[in-house]
Amino acid sequence: MKDQLFAVIDVETTGGGINGNRLTEICIVLLKDSVIIDKFTSLINPEKEIPRQITALTGIDNAMVEDAPKFHEVAGKIEELTRDAIFVAHNVNFDYNVLRNEFRELGYEYNRKKLCTVRLSRKLIPGLFSYSLGRLCDSINIPISNRHRAEGDTDATVILFQRLLSLDDDFKVINSFLHVRSRQATLPPHIEAEQIQELPESPGIYLFKDRQHKVIYAGKAINIKKRVVSHFYDRMSKEYNLGQQTYHIDHETTGNELIALLLEAECIRKYYPKFNRAQKRPGPVYQIVSYTNQRGILQLALEKTTKKRESIGTFYSRTLAQEKLEYLCREFKLCPKYCSLQSNVEECSHYSIVSCEGICSGKEPVHAYNKKVKAAIASLVEESSTFVIREKGRHFEEEAFVLVKSGQYQGFGFIDTDAQVSRIDDYEPFLKRQPATYYTHKILSNYLRKQGKPKVIFFEEEPEVPQQVNTARAEMNAAILASHGTLSLFS
Structure with missing residues (x-):
């Protein structure tokens, strides 16, 4: 393990959810035996507009990346640098999934073992107030400059990881983080152990794919890894056949069950997987x-x-x-x-x-x-409210949200906990738009009935309604308007 190569990586992106999140900058530092042996950093042309709030956070604007290389021009360099390395990052799933999706856009599967310096820090440096990169570095006196830029954050993460290595000189903790559970060793014939090892133990969705990468099953889970493995230990013939036909497993973390349910419904609608039975036909x-x-x-x-x-x-x-x-x-x-x-x-x-x-x-x-x-x-119509549901994000520095406008589901997104949002329009740049369907409405209906409204933020917004309704509104008493504040869709 002492000669193991580690690639410490940080990326900056355009925001807007994992699938639409494009790279704007990347920094990779290679470590062997705690010594830096190589470094690569570059701006990336994302081939799409960078939202203003992202520029405000990172300082990277459209002009800066206009002449920067596109991802396909640096993909070979990134693949080569990290080929034999363990992928290390602070909140590793974000950086890893963004990079993995960039490779998928080019038609390549990018798979690496991963280590998260957040989880390692919690284990090896317990009891700190916060494990966000900035506060963690302040707590243990690591210099950090050029915050929210790839090179600045990577340089700080490198120092942090070197300290973590010194606290785990026998690699006992690191090996435990990389170890595939023994129960996961007995897998269907076409599944590599590394595919299971990569799965997070957090809420989200997972997709089983056949040899041609066609989705054959979509599911949601509170613990993705545990739920995926459970399929392979189910003795039912359906689960056995599913395992025999599965060659690839993809996943997307959501941080909470609500967005996992919504995303699962959209995947079933979009891919119509042959092993899914529920949600293929809308109910009445x-x-x-x-x-x-x-x-x-x-x-x-x-x-x-x-x-x-x-x-x-x-x-x-x-x-x-x-x-x-x-x-x-x-x-x-x-x-x-x-x-x-x-x-x-x-x-x-x-x-x-x-x-x-x-x-x-x-x-x-x-x-x-x-x-x-x-x-x-x-x-x-007044009851068709505009509101946002705030939920847990994929890591402790972000929150998830679901947006409903005039009673219609718009989609979901993720937003930094420090972001200032006070108007409904402030959520738009972070929104991953999704179609409203029978099942998305039913999911939200059930959520509001079970959870109530402590996580719901209502906004004043005029919905579009027929002319006769607008005329009627003008004639209505203010007391009538004030007496109805619930969403008719979820009554």
Whole structure:
């Protein structure tokens, strides 16, 4: 182990999630026997715009990288330098996955053993207040300059790693971090032990791929490594066949279960893996819709559908949808007959709703009744809130977020814990956009019911609504607007 080569690496990127995260700078320092034997550093042209907040953090702007080499021009050098080395970084999964994805864009698989100086520091230098690179270096008197630039952060990480090596001179801790668990040694025939060794023990998703790199199974896990290994020790024939057909395993960490669930749903929708059974077909939803009948009366009705359609409100059970209709009837003095709560009657005679003011018997003018219906519709639209759910990030220096605008899921992202965000637009540069589907809405619905709203930040934002709803809003009393603050989609 004394002659082992270590590549200490730091990268700077454009931000925006792992898949869309492109390199803007890289620094590699090679160590053998704790001595620096080589160093490589370079700006990288990411072939996309660098967001302003990233420039504010790193100092790297579009002009600086305009004439820098593109990744494919330095990929060979990076591969050669790190070929026989263990990949070392502070929060190693971030740097490793960004670099690995750059190679995948070129059609190559980049696989290295990894060591995380955060985890090593926690083990070998326990009890510190913080293990972020800056605070850790301050705590143990390591000089660090040119922060958030690849070379500056790498130089500091090198000194940190040299100290960690001196604290583990028999490599007992390092070997334990590199060791593949004995249970993981018995693997399907086409899986290399290194593929299991690379898997993190943190929340995220994993993809099983066949010989042609086609996704055959997508799953989510709170502990990716543990969940992947469990597939190979399941005696069911489906799991055995899955193992026999798996040649490659990819993963993406998310830091929390919510984003893992959302990302799993998107992978199943996108790849339609043959070993996945759930989530391949959308389940039914119940939608409140409106239409004008032959008398000119604006009616509300329930529709059961498996397709995404325009509606006033969407619910995942008939009971919830009917409860909402009954609430609207009482709150806005509507008629049960014209809210689909009664049928085949001349005049309403609902067992519990007696607030109808006579539209069904001709006692109430149609225009006055329609005005109340529009107010009820507007109240539901008001419930389609804009909000952000804040969750744990992939490491302790970042937070994850899920963005919902006007009741519609927009996607998720990761943001530095020190970043200043006060408006909904501040999240946009970090957002990885995702399609809203039946399953994403159901996942968020279940999350809000179970978790409540302690991690939810609501924003004032006008949703786009039909003209008649805008007109109704103008006529509504402020008290009505103030009395509805929940998201109708998740009612």
